[in-house]
Amino acid sequence: MLVGRYQQPMLRLARSFVPSQAVAEEAVQDTWLGVVRGIERFEERSSFKTWLFRILVNRARSAGSREHPSAPIESLHTVDPARFDAHGQWADPLEPWPEESDDRLEAATWLPILKSALDDLPSRQRQVVMLRDVEGLSNDEVCGVLGISGGNQRILLHRGRTRLREILEAELKKG
């Protein structure tokens, strides 16, 4: 079912714009209402998913700005400088990850960790990573949905992916 497929991704995306789950749910509900009433005109040149997310972002943004006038400042997150020596080379060798991490079986144990790591990303990074890597939108589509430049999108994607890799690495070291 269409709604079942998109409900959770929409909620997660909406949540990154607004301060509470309740407001996020409202924005998602508003979006579906807009869709079923045909208020929002579907543009043939965009995919249904891109169109749906764009409506949602508009609704969530206006709901978010009502409740939360100033967005929090995001931390700059790239690779931890402590990992490198004075010459900019890796201080310690990087342990290669096991081959099995490609397997679906292995993925199943990592997914819950990755999901919560995704939820913990700063909101703008989460939005880009969700749309690009979870939903599989193209970079142009993500720029269109979020109204950001290609360069900005790449920076947010870079920080988000860097952070997710770090979390997975830490988990692997534990196990």
Next chain:
Amino acid sequence: MLLLRRKDIVCQQAVELVTDYLEGALSRRDRRRLETHLRACANCAAYLEQIKITIQLTGAIEPDDLTPEARSDLIDVYRRWRSE
């Protein structure tokens, strides 16, 4: 992201270029520099591999099933809409 002036790049620069590299957003010159570095540096090659695995795993996240509450809320929305 980073402006590379010298011919060779170091690991700390290389890791900050991987996203632009995967996105095909590096200039030809920077791409060549990064690829040269990756061929010579096992650590950075492993890093790039791990980023690719991370992307792959993130792509395997499935939307959660709808909670019963969300489902019934939504059915209500449709009912209201249809009765208007």
